[in-house]
Amino acid sequence: MNEPIVSVRDLSIRYRTRETVTYATENVSFDLRRGEILSIVGESGSGKSTVGMAILRLLPGEADVLSGEVNFEGRNILSLTEHELRPLRGRRIAMIFQDPVAGLNPVIDIGSQVAEMLTSHVNIGKKEARIQAVQILRDVGLRDPERIAKSYPFQLSGGMCQRVMIGIATALNPEVIVADEPTSALDVTIQAQILHQLDQLRQERGTAILLITHDFGVVAQMADHVAVMYAGRVVESGNVRDMLKAPLHPYTHALLGTLPRVDGAHSHLRQIPGHPPEMTEPSVHCPFIPRCSKVMNVCRQEPPPSLSRPRTATHEVACYNPVWQSLD
Numbered sequence: 001m002n003e004p005i006v007s008v009r010d011l012s013i014r015y016r017t018r019e020t021v022t023y024a025t026e027n028v029s030f031d032l033r034r035g036e037i038l039s040i041v042g043e044s045g046s047g048k049s050t051v052g053m054a055i056l057r058l059l060p061g062e063a064d065v066l067s068g069e070v071n072f073e074g075r076n077i078l079s080l081t082e083h084e085l086r087p088l089r090g091r092r093i094a095m096i097f098q099d100p101v102a103g104l105n106p107v108i109d110i111g112s113q114v115a116e117m118l119t120s121h122v123n124i125g126k127k128e129a130r131i132q133a134v135q136i137l138r139d140v141g142l143r144d145p146e147r148i149a150k151s152y153p154f155q156l157s158g159g160m161c162q163r164v165m166i167g168i169a170t171a172l173n174p175e176v177i178v179a180d181e182p183t184s185a186l187d188v189t190i191q192a193q194i195l196h197q198l199d200q201l202r203q204e205r206g207t208a209i210l211l212i213t214h215d216f217g218v219v220a221q222m223a224d225h226v227a228v229m230y231a232g233r234v235v236e237s238g239n240v241r242d243m244l245k246a247p248l249h250p251y252t253h254a255l256l257g258t259l260p261r262v263d264g265a266h267s268h269l270r271q272i273p274g275h276p277p278e279m280t281e282p283s284v285h286c287p288f289i290p291r292c293s294k295v296m297n298v299c300r301q302e303p304p305p306s307l308s309r310p311r312t313a314t315h316e317v318a319c320y321n322p323v324w325q326s327l328d
Contacts, residue, residue: 004031004071005208006055006093006176011068013050013059023279024050025232028068029307034175035206037199039219039240042229043276048212049098051229052178054078055210056095057085072176091121094169098181100161104153110137110164111149117171132171140167140197159190166197173205180212195222216259220244228252231277231287237307238315248310248317248324250294286319294321 011028014021025047032038040048053059055070057077070077072093077085097103105113114133118124124132130149137145140163153161162182169177179198183191199222201207211222219226219240226243228236228251236249247253254272274291286304289295298320307316 002033002035005034005073006032006210007069007071008051008055009069009071011051011054011070012066013047013054014064014066015060015062016064017062021280023232023282024063025054026283026304027306028229028232028234030227030234030237032176032208032210034208035202036225037202037209037211037223039211039213039223039226040229041213041216041219041226043214045276045279046229047232048229049180052095052180052210052212055176055178056089056093058095087121090117090174091172092174093176093178094172094174096162096165096169096177096179096182098184100158100165101153103165104161106153108152109149110151110153110156114149114164114168114171117168121172136167136171137164140164140170141193142167159186159194162186162190162194163197166194170201170205170207174207176208176210177201178210178212181214182211183218184213184215191218198222216244216256228255231279231283233283233287233304233318234307235288235319236315236317242314246314248313248315248322249288249319250292250321250323251288253323254291254293294323296321 009029011025013025014023028047028051030038040051042048054065055077065078072088077088111130111133114136115126115129118129118132119126134145134149137148142148142160142163148156148160156164182198183194186194195218198209202209213219223240225238226240227234228249230251236243236247236252243252244256247256257270258272272291277287283304286299289299305318305320307318309316310322
């Protein structure tokens with residue numbers, strides 16, 4: 001197996017305001033390899049977007065990195081100076097944001113925004129950058145790229161804006177793309193087109209993609225490996241097919257059990273009782289305890305377990321009492 005291009009280790013981040021403190025991630029670890037799509041999946045507020053922002057060091061001012069590393073080709077991004085970070089961000093590691101319209105400048109035409117990515121990192125003139133910008137728009141499947149280059153974001157649909165964002169993110173052929181809910185604001189048809197485009201990048205360029213989503217359908221369609229997050233922690237991690245067939249953590253098992261089945265096995269959708277914790281303090285015990293159907297005394301007496309692979313299991317889980325039951 002090739003060495004990880006991105007390796008996150010024991011990443012703990014909190015957000016602080018005058019009124020509250022929120023522990024967004026706790027000891028998050030995972031590896032992303034070249035040509036691989038790794039999906040981080042979880043409910044809103046689970047900390048998955050915080051992890052994505054940390055990889056490009058785009059966390060807001062109220063965020064504190066309490067511990068951990070984000071290593072890119074062996075260099076800890078969190079310890080780099082802004083001067084050292086500049087040639088990495090955008091050129092070697094790029095990000096596709098959840099809201100494509102908000103990610104574009106409303107008062108600058110599309111062609112200029114794409115060209116700016118080129119001139120910021122490559123020794124190229126504005127005229128040549130503009131010509132290449134039109135070609136980039138064509139490459140991401142936009143019809144009439146010359147017209148679109150002269151247009152402004154408000155003149156384009158959400159799907160067109162997302163293609164523009166993909167064009168900007170891939171203009172310099174980065175080794176890593178962080179895609180944060182890239183299809184959540186789009187209709188089903190456009191979603192499929194965008195996901196296909198990301199998969200083509202992986203296959204044709206060997207791009208490593210960190211796909212952040214709450215949709216297990218997207219995970220099943222796209223990902224090679226998946227990390228499930230709950231309340232700021234990775235509770236299960238491994239090959240996507242193994243996990244979808246036989247999830248081990250009670251949360252993953254319950255989450256997959258809420259999905260509709262095409263075979264009509266369940267007449268109504270199941271629900272997970274209760275609500276995720278607010279995470280105003282670090283976890284003393286497993287944060288899923290109040291919602292868990294398999295909780296034991298050890299869960300309440302010991303700290304949350306670390307990811308490990310139980311005997312005969314095919315992937316890792318952070319649970320004292322894993323589920324040994326297939327969803328088939």
